[in-house]
Amino acid sequence: MSPRTASLADVLREARERRAPLREDPRTTAFRLINGAPDGVPDVTVDVFEHVHVVSLYRDFMPAEEVALLDAVEAAWAPRSVYLKRRPREARHLANVAKEQLAPEVAARGESVESLVALENGLRFLIRPGQGLSVGLYLDMRDTRVWLAGEVRGLTVLNLFSYTCGFGVAATAGGAKRVLNIDASRRVLDWGEENARLNGQPVDRYDYVAGDVFDWLGRLTRKGETFDVVVADPPSFATTRTSRFSAARDYANLAEASARLVAPGGRLVACCNLATLESRRFDAMVTEGVSRAGRKGRGVHQLGPSPVDFPASPEHPAALKVRVLELS
Structure with a gap:
C-alpha cells in the first residue's frame, strides 16, 4: 500500500468512526459514510446499503485517481461490494447515452449484487446498486x-x-x-x-x-x-x-x-x-x-x-x- 493510499485510508476510517451512532443501530443499515469535503474527501460521496458501498465522483477523476480511491476504500473498510457512479456536471445530459460509463452495472470491486434489502429506522427498502446513478433511496x-x-x-x-x-x-x-x-x-x-x-x-x-x-x-x-x-x-x-x-x-x-x-x-x-x-x-x-x-x-x-x-x-x-x- 502506498503512503498516499494509507493516508486516504486513514481519513476513510475516521469518517466511518464518526458514523458510530448509525453503524451501531440495528434498525438502520443505509447511511452515508463519506460526504465530500466536510469529511476530508472533496468531490466524493460514499453511501452504504447493508454490505454494498456506492462511491460517487462529482468531478472527472483520472483513471489512476479512481484506482487510488478504490484501493483506499478496500484498505479502510474491506467492503464486500463497491459500485462506482461518475457524476460530472453534465451527467444529467449524458445519462442516456453514456449510462454504462457513468454507472456501470457491475461492481468496481468485489461481488456484483443485483438487489438487496436495506433498513432505515426499521423500514425495508429494495436497493438495486447497478441500475443507474440512483439506486433506490x-x-x-x-x-x-x-x-x-x-x-x-x-x-x-x-x-x-x-x-x-x-x-x-x-x-x-x-x-x-x-x-x-x-x-x-x-x-x-x-x-x-x-x-x-x-x-x-x-x-x-x-x-x-x-x-x-x-x-x-x-x-x-x-x-x-x-x-x-x-x-x-x-x-x-x-x-x-x-x-x-x-x-x-x-x-x-x-x-x-x-x-x-x-x-x-x-x-x-x-x-x-x-x-x-x-x-x-x-x-x-x-x-x-x-x-x-x-x-x-x-x-x-x-x-x-x-x-x-x-x-x-x-x-x-x-x-x-x-x-x-x-x-x-
Missing part, C-alpha cells in the same frame, strides 16, 4: 421521513415526484389514512409498490400514478381534491413530454400548484436538493408560490439531512432544504 431524506411518519396518523398524504415511494412507505408506516404517489416513471412506481409489500403494506394501484406531476396537480385541483399533507420533493431538473422543470427557475410554480391542494390547516412539505439554490432564495420562492395560490403559510419546521452522516461546513453547506408550512 435518497439517504439525506432519512430524518424527514422519520418526521413525516410521526405526523400523519389518520391523515391523507400526496407524495409528488415520489421516485420509489420512500415518503409513501414512511407515511403508511406512520398510520396515514391514504397516500397518493405520483411520478413520471412507471418503473420507479412499480419499485415503490415492491417497497410497500416488503413492509407488509397494502398496495392499491390507484395510489401509484404515473404521469407528469404538473398535469396531475391541475387535474386534482379541478376535481376539488385536497390532502392534509403535500410533499413536494422534485429533482433539480426534470423533463417530460409535456413540461420542463428547473428548481432554480420554477420552484415557485411548484409551490403554487402544490399549495392549492393542501387542505385548510394542512401542511406543505417543500423540499429542494439543488446545492446552488441558496436557502434564502428557496424560502422566497416557496413563500411566493403559496401567496400566488391565495394561501397564507406559517413556517412550522425546517428539516434537513442528519449531521451524523451529512456533515456540512460554512464553505460546504448542506444542499438539502426542507420547509414545512402550515397553510390557512
